[in-house]
Amino acid sequence: MLIISSHHRSWLKLTLACASLLLLPQSFAETPLVYKYKSKQGIPSFSDIEPQNVRYKVIQVGCFACNVNSMVNWYNTPLNTSAFNDLILKNAFLHNVEPALIRAIIHAESHFKENATSKVGAQGLMQLMPATAQELGVKNSLNAEDNIQGGVKHLAKLLKKYRGNIKLVAAAYNAGEGAVKKYGGVPPYEETLVYVDRVKILHSRYRQTG
Template identity: 55%
Template sequence: MKRALCGLVVAMAALAAAPARADIAMLANGTTLKITSQRREGDMVRLGLKGGGEVGVAAAALRGVVPDEVLDEVALAPAGSSDLAALAEAAARRHALDPELVRAVVAVESDFHADAVSSKGAQGLMQLMPATARALGVKDAFDPAQNLDGGARHLRALIDQYGGDVKRALAAYNAGPGAVARHGGVPPYAETREYVRKVLRRAQAVTAAPAPDASAPDASAPGSGAPSSR
C-alpha cells in the first residue's frame, strides 16, 4: 500500500512538473508538431512529442519553434499552400524583401486564401484595394502571382518611403500613408497596431530574430477605434 501511494505521489509530482503547454515545431513541408523538448544531434534535431516519444528531423527541415500561446497569431498557411509560399518567397526576393516578412503579411492579410475579399473590397492574398492594384499594374488581384508581386512591390515602396522603417511601412500598408503622416508614425488605431504587432511577431517566430515593438504609443489613445483604410 505504501509503495502504491509512493508511486502515486511520484506520478502526481511528474504531472505537476510537466509543462502546461507544448511548443509548436514548424517544419519546412508545412507540418506542425506539439513538442515538449528539442535537442540537436549533429545534422538532426530530436523532438520530444507532447503525446510521448520522440521524432528525429533534419535540422535544415525545422523552420522554427514557437510557444503555443502565439500559435493563433502565427497564422500558419493552410494545407496545400506550399506553392503559394514559394510564390511569396519569389516575389519577396524580386523586390529585395525578407521572404518571411512577405509570408507574414500574406498570413495576416488573407491566411493564404487567394480568393479573400475584405469588407472594404481589398482582394487576394495581400489584400490589394482595386485602386492600388490598378496603380501597381495588377490586372487580376485574384491571380496569386500577380497579387504577390504587386503587394511585394507596394510594401517595398513603403519601406523605401519610410527610410527602411518596417513598422511604419506596415502601418501604412494597413491604414494608408496619410494616417501615418497625420500621426507622425504608427497611428493610434487599435486595428493597425494589432496588425503591425501580428505581422512582426509572426516573422519573428519563424526567423527567431528580434522584432521591433509595435505596441507604443498606448493603443488606448483617442481614435484607436479608427478602421483600416482597406
C-alpha cells in the same frame, strides 16, 4: 448554419448577416469569413461554413489579423511556410523584400486564402485595394501570381519610404501612408495597433523558420 439566398433576400440582409458574425463567440470570430457560392439551382447563396464540392468565393469581414478581439495566440498559431512558396521567393528576390515579411503580411491579411475579399473591397492574398492594384499594374487581384507581385512591389516601396522600419511599413499597409504621415508614426487606431503588433510577431516567427 447561416444560408442566405439572393432569390429571397437583399444585399442589405447579407450585410447584416456578415456583421452578425462579429457577435459570435470568440472561437468563431477569430476568422470572420462568409462564403459565396451558387446552389444546385444556380442561385447565389452565402454561408459561414466552407461549402464542399462547389466553387466558392471568400467574403472576409476583416483582415485576419485585424480583429481586435481575436483569441488567436499569435506566438504559437500555426505558420504556413509552403503555400505559394515559389511566388514568394521569386518576388522577394525581384523586389529585395525579405520572404519572412511577405509571409507575415499574407498571413495577417488573408491567412493564405487566395480568393479572400474584404468588406471594403480589398482582394486576394495580400488584400490589395482596387486603386492600389491599378497603380501597381495588377490585372487580377484574385490571381495569386498577380496579387503577390503587386503586394510585394508595394511593400518594397514602403520599406524604401520608411527606411526599413517594419512597424511603419505595417502601419502604412493597414491604415495608409496618409494616416502614418498625419500622426507622425503608427496611427492610434485600435485595429492598426493590433495589426502592427501581430505582423511583428509573425515576421519574427517566419524569420526563425529560415
